[in-house]
Amino acid sequence: MSRNGTGTVKQPPKYKQIIVYIKEKISAGEWPIGSVIPSQRELATMFGVNRSTVITALEELMADGLIEGKMGMGTVVINNTWMLLATNPPPDWNEYVQSGNHKPSQAAVQEINRDESNQSFIQLSKGELSPDIFPLETMKGVLRRVTENLGTFGYEEPRGFLPLRQALSDYVKTFGIDASPSSILIVSGGLQALQLISVGLLHRGSTVLLERPSYLYSLHLFQSAGMKLSGLPMDKQGLLPGAITAQKKQKKGDILYTIPCFHNPTGLLMTEKRRLELLRVCEEERLPIMEDDIYRELWFDEPPPPPLKARDKHGHVLYLGSLSKTLTPGLRIGWVIGPELVIDRLSDIKMQTDYGSSSLSQRVAAEWLSSGLYSEHVHMVREELRVRKAAALHALERYMNELATWQIPVGGFFIWLKINAKVSMLELFSKASRQGILLNPGNIYAQETDGYLRLSYAYASLSDLERGIRQLSQIVASLSK
Ligand SMILES: Cc1ncc(COP(=O)(O)O)c(C=O)c1O
Numbered sequence: 001m002s003r004n005g006t007g008t009v010k011q012p013p014k015y016k017q018i019i020v021y022i023k024e025k026i027s028a029g030e031w032p033i034g035s036v037i038p039s040q041r042e043l044a045t046m047f048g049v050n051r052s053t054v055i056t057a058l059e060e061l062m063a064d065g066l067i068e069g070k071m072g073m074g075t076v077v078i079n080n081t082w083m084l085l086a087t088n089p090p091p092d093w094n095e096y097v098q099s100g101n102h103k104p105s106q107a108a109v110q111e112i113n114r115d116e117s118n119q120s121f122i123q124l125s126k127g128e129l130s131p132d133i134f135p136l137e138t139m140k141g142v143l144r145r146v147t148e149n150l151g152t153f154g155y156e157e158p159r160g161f162l163p164l165r166q167a168l169s170d171y172v173k174t175f176g177i178d179a180s181p182s183s184i185l186i187v188s189g190g191l192q193a194l195q196l197i198s199v200g201l202l203h204r205g206s207t208v209l210l211e212r213p214s215y216l217y218s219l220h221l222f223q224s225a226g227m228k229l230s231g232l233p234m235d236k237q238g239l240l241p242g243a244i245t246a247q248k249k250q251k252k253g254d255i256l257y258t259i260p261c262f263h264n265p266t267g268l269l270m271t272e273k274r275r276l277e278l279l280r281v282c283e284e285e286r287l288p289i290m291e292d293d294i295y296r297e298l299w300f301d302e303p304p305p306p307p308l309k310a311r312d313k314h315g316h317v318l319y320l321g322s323l324s325k326t327l328t329p330g331l332r333i334g335w336v337i338g339p340e341l342v343i344d345r346l347s348d349i350k351m352q353t354d355y356g357s358s359s360l361s362q363r364v365a366a367e368w369l370s371s372g373l374y375s376e377h378v379h380m381v382r383e384e385l386r387v388r389k390a391a392a393l394h395a396l397e398r399y400m401n402e403l404a405t406w407q408i409p410v411g412g413f414f415i416w417l418k419i420n421a422k423v424s425m426l427e428l429f430s431k432a433s434r435q436g437i438l439l440n441p442g443n444i445y446a447q448e449t450d451g452y453l454r455l456s457y458a459y460a461s462l463s464d465l466e467r468g469i470r471q472l473s474q475i476v477a478s479l480s481k
Contacts, residue, residue, distance in 0.1 A: 014049045018057035021047075026066060026080050035077045037067060103220035108429065108444060115438050122468035125440040126459035127264065127413055128329060133384045135327075135377050139364075142373065146363045153359040158347035160186025160335075161362035167369035168321075168335055175296070175303070176310030177319065179337045185347050188332040188357045190294050190322040191219075192350075197255075197290060197318065198225045200349040201342065206253040209287070211239050213445035213452075215264040216257055231446060236407075238263070238270030241281040255288050261304045262295035262412025265445045265454035269410050272305035279308050282316055294322040294334070297378050299411035300386050315339040323365060325413070326378050332357060333365040385413070385458065388465065392457035395466045399473035403480065406455075413458040416442075419451050421480035428453075431475050437468050 011017070025031040038046070043054045058075060061067045068078045105113070116126050159165060165181035172179055187193045194216075202208070204226030210216050212231025222229060232243040239258055258278070260270035270278070282289050291308045309319040315338070322334035336346060350356065368374040389409060396406060396415070405418045419428075425441045432439050442452025460468060 014047055015053050015057040015060075018043060018047055018049075018054060019060055022057070022061060023066070026077055029080075031077050033077050033080055036074045037077065039074060102224040105220065106218070106444060108441060109218055111433075112438060112440060112444075115433065118438075121433075121436050121438045122464045122471075123438050123459045124453075124455050124465075124468045124472070125438045126456050127325070128459055129325070129381065130384075130388075130459045130461065132461060133381060135380075138373055138377065139328075142364055142367045142371070145371075146360070146367050150363070153363075156186075156356045156359055156362065158351050158356070159184065159343060160347075160356065161359065161366060163370065164333075164362045164366035165335075167366050171369050171374075172319075172321070172337065176306040177337065179319075183337055183340050183343055185336045185338075185343045185350065186357050186362060187334045187336060187346075187350065188354065189324055189329065190292060190320045190334040191221075192332075192353075193318075193320045193334055193336045193346075194219075194221055194257075194290070194292075196336070196346045196349050196353070198222050198227065200346050202227055202255060203253050205251075206255065207251065208255055208257050209244060209247070210257040211259065211263060211266075213265055213442065213449045214257070215259065215292075215445065217446050218444045234263075234266070234268065236268065237274040238268055239274070239278060241274070241278040244281050244285060244287065255290060256282060257290045257292065258308075259292045259295070260308065261293055262298060262409070262414070264295070264412075265414055265440070265442065265452075266416040267407065267409040267412050267414045269304055275305055275308055276311065279311055279316070283314065287316075289317045290320060291317050292320045294320065294325050295412040296321075297326055298382060298385055298413070300382065300389065301410065304411065309337065318342060323368075326381055327368065327374065331361045331365060333361050385411075388457040388462065389415075391462045391465050392455065392469065395469035399470050400476070403473055403476045404453075413456050415455040415457065417453040417455050419453065419476055421476070422451065423476065423479040425450055425453075428475060428479055431479070432472060435471055435475070437471055439472070 012020075022031075022037060025037075031037060040051050040054045040058070044051050047053070058067065062069070066077065066079050067075050070076050104110070112125055115121055116123060159182070162181060164186055165184040168184050169179055169181050187196065198221055202222070202225065206227045207230050208216070208222050208227055209230050209232055211234050214231070216222070216229065230247065233240050238260060244256070258270075260275060262269055279289075289308060293307050293309075296304060296307065307319060309317045318336055318338040320334065320336055323331055324334065336343065368377070392415060393408060396404070396417075400417075403420055405420065406415050409415055425443060429439055429441050440454040440456070442449035442454060445454065457465060
């Protein structure tokens with residue numbers, strides 16, 4: 001309705017009022033498809049108009065494909081699509097959705113992301129610590145202390161909350177990294193670090209060399225920004241550095257991405273010898289490294305060898321860490337350590353992206369780290385994961401010995417399971433989902449690892465781990481026949 005100059009409300013013409021009335025009835029579901037609408041005579045009486053006005057309205061609705069005259073029945077509703085009911089059709093969002101620059105996740109990844117929040121599933125897929133391990137009481141205490149000491153807060157400086165960067169500087173020293181707060185950038189999780197690197201340091205046509213399979217293949221982060229991924233083979237010691245030289249096609253602007261500690265998805269730990277070799281080759285090739293070390297602290301028997309970054313004397317390595325796998329991904333706190341020039345560039349992009357990570361999360365993270373509670377907590381997490389890993393291995397031994405092969409993990413969240421028989425992984429995934437078990441098929445992490453599953457022992461309860469693996473074995477057995 002619009003107002004005219006005299007302040008009285010101007011009604012739309014009568015035939016439009018009839019159209020609106022009928023559309024509202026249809027869109028509210030009161031007149032579903034197949035309903036016979038009131039006769040012309042009834043409508044004319046309702047609106048106090050003559051039949052010709054009703055006919056004008058009905059003709060417009062017919063032209064829109066919403067109603068149709070049926071012999072012997074009268075006028076019936078034949079369509080209730082919202083698009084047809086809207087006076088002005090909405091923009092074609094489908095076209096917009098298809099044309100955005102960022103590539104969508106694989107359908108399987110989208111499905112897993114949706115089902116990972118479904119509490120009724122046994123989560124053998126989830127790369128997250130179990131709620132049973134969440135340190136709720138300590139977290140409440142930390143939050144109370146943060147609240148007590150809270151001053152006003154707003155945007156932080158571009159590299160992030162200084163006390164957190166100071167706490168991180170002290171913390172990474174414990175595994176050999178010398179980094180002053182000015183070479184640390186706080187980010188909203190390791191994933192944002194990768195995003196910032198892709199847009200801040202690389203260009204269209206750059207190649208990202210990486211282990212194959214890799215977590216990075218499950219995302220389209222770099223490809224969406226016009227970069228190529230180039231997979232490198234691995235053996236039990238980790239990535240094979242010889243393959244970097246063999247490729248002989250490194251260009252300016254290329255970079256290497258590696259997960260040397262408890263690799264996602266294979267769980268492999270790169271040996272010290274291999275680390276030194278990799279660093280040497282990358283230095284020779286002038287190939288910078290993104291070292292994603294977010295599983296480092298989740299070791300079982302002995303700490304992993306020092307990070308590549310700890311040996312990096314020439315600023316080759318950008319080091320990525322996060323609280324997501326050790327404390328909670330809910331804080332969305334991660335960090336990048338690198339040459340100040342790079343940190344400045346990435347912090348500028350970060351400012352342009354989100355003006356910094358949550359001030360509150362940064363204060364909470366700083367309190368965890370500087371109070372020493374974080375180290376204590378990580379110690380407890382290792383104990384818990386050890387128990388879970390043992391339970392998963394026990395169930396695998398018991399139920400899957402004949403059906404699959406695997407390595408015993410030395411840390412992290414995952415067992416990389418190779419199914420012995422050639423089974424359709426799609427069928428396996430769907431069948432397991434129907435039985436309430438969520439799996440991560442290996443082909444998310446590289447096409448050729450189709451016969452693999454990434455099994456997480458971090459999230460499910462001990463009884464669910466046992467039950468899930470038992471049911472999985474039955475499904476694999478049924479598909480192997
Ligand atoms: C190897 C690796 N890097 C980065 C991430 C991203 O973690 P976040 O952004 O929560 O720190 C993950 C999460 O699964 C991961 O497995």
